[in-house]
Amino acid sequence: MSTSRINVAIIGVGLVGSEVISQLVTAANLKKTFAIVALQNSKKTLLIDPKSDGANALSDWKTKLTNSSQSALPLPELTSHLAKLGNHTVVVDNTSNDDVASFYPNFLKAGLSVVTPNKKAFSSSLELYKQILQAAATPSTSTGKTPLLYGESTVGAGLPILSTLKDIVETGDEVVKIEGILSGTLSYIFNEWSTPKGSTKKFSDIVKIAKEQGYTEPHPGDDLSGSDVARKLAILSRLIPSLRDELPQGYQSVATRSLTPAPLADVKDGQEFVDKLPQFDADFDALNSEAQKNGNVLRYVGVIDVQKKEIKASLEQYPATHPFATSLQDSTSTVAFTTKRFNKFPMSVTGAGAGAAVTAHGVISDLIKVAERRSTESDRPL
Amino acid sequence: MSTSRINVAIIGVGLVGSEVISQLVTAANLKKTFAIVALQNSKKTLLIDPKSDGANALSDWKTKLTNSSQSALPLPELTSHLAKLGNHTVVVDNTSNDDVASFYPNFLKAGLSVVTPNKKAFSSSLELYKQILQAAATPSTSTGKTPLLYGESTVGAGLPILSTLKDIVETGDEVVKIEGILSGTLSYIFNEWSTPKGSTKKFSDIVKIAKEQGYTEPHPGDDLSGSDVARKLAILSRLIPSLRDELPQGYQSVATRSLTPAPLADVKDGQEFVDKLPQFDADFDALNSEAQKNGNVLRYVGVIDVQKKEIKASLEQYPATHPFATSLQDSTSTVAFTTKRFNKFPMSVTGAGAGAAVTAHGVISDLIKVAERRSTESDRPL
Numbered sequence: 001m002s003t004s005r006i007n008v009a010i011i012g013v014g015l016v017g018s019e020v021i022s023q024l025v026t027a028a029n030l031k032k033t034f035a036i037v038a039l040q041n042s043k044k045t046l047l048i049d050p051k052s053d054g055a056n057a058l059s060d061w062k063t064k065l066t067n068s069s070q071s072a073l074p075l076p077e078l079t080s081h082l083a084k085l086g087n088h089t090v091v092v093d094n095t096s097n098d099d100v101a102s103f104y105p106n107f108l109k110a111g112l113s114v115v116t117p118n119k120k121a122f123s124s125s126l127e128l129y130k131q132i133l134q135a136a137a138t139p140s141t142s143t144g145k146t147p148l149l150y151g152e153s154t155v156g157a158g159l160p161i162l163s164t165l166k167d168i169v170e171t172g173d174e175v176v177k178i179e180g181i182l183s184g185t186l187s188y189i190f191n192e193w194s195t196p197k198g199s200t201k202k203f204s205d206i207v208k209i210a211k212e213q214g215y216t217e218p219h220p221g222d223d224l225s226g227s228d229v230a231r232k233l234a235i236l237s238r239l240i241p242s243l244r245d246e247l248p249q250g251y252q253s254v255a256t257r258s259l260t261p262a263p264l265a266d267v268k269d270g271q272e273f274v275d276k277l278p279q280f281d282a283d284f285d286a287l288n289s290e291a292q293k294n295g296n297v298l299r300y301v302g303v304i305d306v307q308k309k310e311i312k313a314s315l316e317q318y319p320a321t322h323p324f325a326t327s328l329q330d331s332t333s334t335v336a337f338t339t340k341r342f343n344k345f346p347m348s349v350t351g352a353g354a355g356a357a358v359t360a361h362g363v364i365s366d367l368i369k370v371a372e373r374r375s376t377e378s379d380r381p382l
Numbered sequence: 383m384s385t386s387r388i389n390v391a392i393i394g395v396g397l398v399g400s401e402v403i404s405q406l407v408t409a410a411n412l413k414k415t416f417a418i419v420a421l422q423n424s425k426k427t428l429l430i431d432p433k434s435d436g437a438n439a440l441s442d443w444k445t446k447l448t449n450s451s452q453s454a455l456p457l458p459e460l461t462s463h464l465a466k467l468g469n470h471t472v473v474v475d476n477t478s479n480d481d482v483a484s485f486y487p488n489f490l491k492a493g494l495s496v497v498t499p500n501k502k503a504f505s506s507s508l509e510l511y512k513q514i515l516q517a518a519a520t521p522s523t524s525t526g527k528t529p530l531l532y533g534e535s536t537v538g539a540g541l542p543i544l545s546t547l548k549d550i551v552e553t554g555d556e557v558v559k560i561e562g563i564l565s566g567t568l569s570y571i572f573n574e575w576s577t578p579k580g581s582t583k584k585f586s587d588i589v590k591i592a593k594e595q596g597y598t599e600p601h602p603g604d605d606l607s608g609s610d611v612a613r614k615l616a617i618l619s620r621l622i623p624s625l626r627d628e629l630p631q632g633y634q635s636v637a638t639r640s641l642t643p644a645p646l647a648d649v650k651d652g653q654e655f656v657d658k659l660p661q662f663d664a665d666f667d668a669l670n671s672e673a674q675k676n677g678n679v680l681r682y683v684g685v686i687d688v689q690k691k692e693i694k695a696s697l698e699q700y701p702a703t704h705p706f707a708t709s710l711q712d713s714t715s716t717v718a719f720t721t722k723r724f725n726k727f728p729m730s731v732t733g734a735g736a737g738a739a740v741t742a743h744g745v746i747s748d749l750i751k752v753a754e755r756r757s758t759e760s761d762r763p764l
Contacts, residue, residue, distance in 0.1 A: 027554030159729060160549065164542050171746040172409030326708040332727050341739045345714050347541060351729030358723050364553040373754055 006371045007050050009038035009082050009112075012094030013065065016117055016153075019360035020094060025058050030364070033371050037085060038078065039065050045073045050085055075103045083110040088143075088374040092363060093118045105131040108147045111140030113374065115366040117153030117359050122238065123231035124250040129238060148370050153362030155182065155232045156333045156353040160365075164337065164349060165239050173339045175240050178304040179346075180335035181324060182232040184354030185216050185223040186300040188331040194288050194298040196320035203284035204277035211274055215331055219270035220277075221260050226300070229313040230254035233302045236335075237311050246309055255312040259300070291317045297325045323348070388753045389432050391420035391464050391494075394476030395447065398499055398535075401742035402476060407440050412746065415753050419467060422460065426450045432467055457485045465492040470525075470756040474745060475500045487513040490529045493522030495756065497748040499535035499741050504620065505613035506632040511620060530752050535744030537564065537614045538715045538735040542747075546719065546731060547621050555723045557622050560686040562717035563706060564614040566736030567598050567605040568682040570713040576670050576680040578702035585666035586659035593656055597713055601652035602659075603642050608682070611695040612636035615684045618717075619693050628691055637694040641682070673699045679707045705730070 008024065010017055021039070024030050036058055039046040046065045048058070058064075073081070082089045091107050093100050093116040101121035105128075107114050114136075121132055136149040155161050168175060181187045192206045193199050207224070210216045216223050230251040237243040247253035258265075261280040267273045291298045296317035301324070304311050318324045328334060333353025336346035352358050390406065392399055403421070406412050418440055421428040428447045430440075440446075455463070464471045473489050475482050475498040483503035487510075489496050496518075503514055518531040537543050550557060563569045574588045575581050589606070592598045598605050612633040619625040629635035640647075643662040649655045673680045678699035683706070686693050700706045710716060715735025718728035734740050 023554055029552065030554060158723065160542050160546050160731075163545070167542065167743075167747040167750070170411065170750050171743050172405055172412060173743060321708065323705070323709040326703065327705040329727050341540065341743055342733055345711050345734055347731075347733030349542075349729075349731055351724055352727055361549075361553050361555060361723055365549040368549070368552050 004087060004375065005033060005035040005050070006367070006375055007037040007082070007085055007087055007089035008034050008092060008367065009040075009078070009089060010036065010092045010094065011040045011078075011100055012097070012118075013039055013041050013062075014094065015356040016359045016363070017092075017094035018062075019356040020092060020363050021058065021061060023360050023364050024367075033375070034367060035087075037089065038082065040072055040078065041065065043072055044068045045070045045078065047081065050087065075100070076106070079103075079107060079110045079112065082112055083142075088113065088370070090115050090148075090367060090370050092116065092367070093121075094363075096120060098124070102128060104149075105135040108132065108135035108149065109138070111142055111145075111147055113148040113150075113370050115150045115363055115370065117151070117157070117363055119154045119228075119231045119235065122151055122154060123234040126245060126248045126250065129250070145374070148373060150366035150369060151235070152366050153359045154235050156335060156349070156351075156362075157184075157355065158358035158361035158365070159333060159335075159349050159351050159353055161335050161349055162235070162239065163365075164347070165236060168337060168339055169239060169241065173341045175304075175306050175337060175339050176343065177306065177338040177346075178236055178302070178335060179338075180302050181299060181328060181333055182229045182302045182335070182353070183223060183300065184331035184333055184352070185210060185220075186229070187328060187333060187353070188215050190297075190299050191328055191330065193284075194291065196292075196295075196297060196325065198292045199285070199288050202278065202281045203288075204274070204281050207277055208274050211270065217270075219268075219273060221264065221267065221270070221273050224259040226256040226258050226313040227251060229300065229302045230256045233304060233311050233313060236302075237304050240304070240306060242306060243304070243309065243311070246311060255310075255314070257300075257312075257314050259315070287315070295320055297322075299324045386469060386757065387415060387417040387432070388749070388757055389419040389464070389467055389469055389471035390416050390474060390749065391422070391460070391471060392418065392474045392476065393422045393460075393482055394479070394500075395421055395423050395444075396476065397738040398741045398745070399474075399476035401738040402474060402745050403440065403443060405742050405746050406749075415757070416749060417469075419471065420460065420464065421447050422454055423447065425454055427452045427455045427460065429463065432469065457482070458488070461485075461488060461492045461494065464494055465524075470495065470752070472497050472530075472749060472752050474498065474749070475503075476745075478502060480506070484510060486531075487517040490514065490517035490531065491520070493524055493527075493529055495530040495532075495752050497532045497745055497752065499533070499539070499745055501536045501610075501613045501617065504533055504536060505616040508627060508630045508632065511632070527756070530755060532748035532751060533617070534748050535741045536617050538717060538731070538733075539737065540740035540743035540747070541715060541717075541731050541733050541735055543717050543731055544617070544621065545747075546729070547618060550719060550721055551621060551623065555721045557686075557688050557719060557721050558725065559688065559720040559728075560618055560684070560717060561720075561728075562684050563681060563710060563715055564611045564684045564717070564735070565605060565682065566713035566715055566734070567592060567602075568611070569710060569715060569735075570597050572679075572681050573710055573712065575666075576673065578674075578677075578679060578707065580674040581667070581670050584660065584663045586656070586663050589659055590656050593652070599652075601650075601655060603646065603649070603652070603655050606641040608638040608640050608695040609633060611682065611684045612638045615686060615693050615695060618684075619686050622686070622688060624688060625686070625691065625693070628693060637692075637696070639682075639694075639696050641697070669697070677702055679704075681706045
């Protein structure tokens with residue numbers, strides 16, 4: 001049994017968390033590299049001796065967690081426990097919880113790395129974001145090494161979007177523009193609804209089907225508000241040095257076009273929202289017809305224009321020949337980077353940008369990067 | 383002056399090499415992280431004290447290299463010198479030279495990391511490839527750490543294609559199919575020539591213009607033969623565990639459709655080749671017409687089908703609505719990965735896949751990864 005594996009503490013064991021555990025205990029190279037040392041949900045904590053065979057111990061982790069006599073540890077206690085384990089430890093936050101996100105500076109100050117698909121920490125207030133960056137830039141007093149911080153899955157799930165943007169910035173290239181379809185839900189809705197031939201379907205019917213198929217949040221207004229796209233824009237734009245300080249209130253500072261009809265803004269119930277949406281189909285049809293008149297389709301996009309310092313979640317028209325009109329299917333995401341070097345034609349990444357399996361894929365990719373940089377074993381070459 | 387920078391030795395200072403140097407000495411964070419300690423072309427070597435300020439010393443590197451009293455060092459001597467420098471040293475091979483590629487096992491055995499856009503080492507014989515992998519998996523006797531090996535720019539220049547494939551493999555996902563337009567030259571030719579409306583241009587005219595604009599090799603037959611695509615397929619397929627041993631002769635073992643008309647196979651002169659190509663336009667037109675009859679366009683693609691163990695560089699028909707028909711412009715490359723997790727719609731990376739600036743971008747991205755894993759300084763967070 002290797003005693004020099006990277007420890008992994010997992011907070012949040014829902015759809016994404018379960019998939020992360022499943023991927024970690026399935027691949028032979030991952031079992032050799034990582035030891036799961038803690039699982040925690042809102043009720044319980046399961047602590048595991050890192051020197052035990054984590055993989056075998058976790059075959060029935062759901063039962064073990066449910067039956068654990070340890071109620072959920074407060075985050076400061078969990079942190080103290082993890083900091084004493086020896087070897088390097090990563091906290092994986094699979095929640096979408098604000099409290100956990102606000103605790104990242106403390107994880108990092110204790111020398112723990114953080115890997116997360118939780119958008120909250122990077123898309124909320126600039127103050128929290130700066131606290132996190134500072135903690136992640138400060139070497140641990142015990143090891144002399146800085147903890148690491150990765151959140152690939154916060155934008156585009158498993159698609160290599162943030163790593164691509166980081167490479168652009170770190171290699172001295174300069175971002176000119178980022179333009180993308182950042183919400184899988186809105187991708188699906190607009191791919192169904194706005195085609196070069198206009199639409200044969202009602203907007204409200206498509207939203208209804210999307211809800212039934214689980215493509216939307218329980219309340220579809222949470223997708224139509226554009227706030228998920230705004231959060232992703234906050235995360236992307238803050239990785240561009242000249243835009244780091246542009247959004248004091250994070251996603252709430254992004255210029256965001258909401259698709260929720262004003263009279264439905266206060267409808268709290270998702271089903272009631274869907275039931276009332278058909279009243280506004282004529283308004284949506286008018287938008288679509290206008291685009292079609294210009295030979296265009298409508299897409300809900302996120303745009304970052306670096307020179308103008310414009311960051312917007314917006315409904316835009318694109319020619320029927322544009323890749324956003326022709327190349328996307330189903331609920332795929334796509335992000336196009338125009339840079340000083342990639343200027344004639346943008347560099348783009350496209351694919352499934354939502355779903356537990358691909359989100360966990362992004363989390364595991366991040367964990368591998370931490371292992372490459374912090375493993376005490378001789379490294380494997382890739 | 384930091385004395386714990388990563389040392390960089392650059393072999394080959396042509397278009398790509400010059401751009402690598404230029405990028406390294408331009409960005410402030412790169413100047414802090416890397417010290418250029420050697421430049422070498424076929425005639426001269428310039429050795430630089432790593433403790434000197436490499437960036438300033440290199441403002442007039444071309445003159446200094448030309449005037450160097452040191453004639454080009456044999457690779458074993460260069461290696462001995464580099465291995466004694468202290469700190470970690472990376473050899474960057476910007477040549478397309480077989481002799482340098484064959485020497486990678488020796489660089490690695492001496493504890494030097496290798497970063498390269500040179501396709502030769504990874505796409506030639508399986509024997510050389512295995513020697514390289516073995517050397518890269520063996521910890522250095524002096525440092526206890528394994529040297530690192532990166533070649534992002536060997537496929538798709540600066541596009542994150544190999545890193546994406548490595549993540550897919552390392553996270554335990556499984557590749558089902560890789561399909562891509564891997565040659566910027568052939569991308570340009572087919573985007574110009576085969577459109578949903580057929581072609582208004584002669585194949586030979588497009589090749590002639592491509593040659594004049596510097597899009598082709600000096601001898602366009604080197605592009606039309608498909609061997610560049612075959613080399614990229616060898617590199618990609620060898621990163622897939624079940625295909626590693628499939629190509630004993632590397633790119634020469636790839637099933638490759640040559641577009642060079644048989645009677646021109648022995649024409650050694652590029653201009654003569656272009657002058658004679660119009661004799662075969664009727665044959666090319668017939669191919670295009672047949673595709674058009676099916677509502678298709680022609681594209682020259684690389685395909686890896688993992689289950690069938692099929693690796694081919696091939697001329698294929700695609701529907702006029704396929705992303706390969708609609709989303710590419712100019713000389714852009716694209717690679718689509720269908721995997722166990724990305725199965726409904728492939729994950730794809732698209733953009734400029736050729737050119738010195740974007741190739742150097744990929745080289746610098748690789749160098750940053752080496753620095754993150756081998757720097758003796760406290761790491762910066764990304």
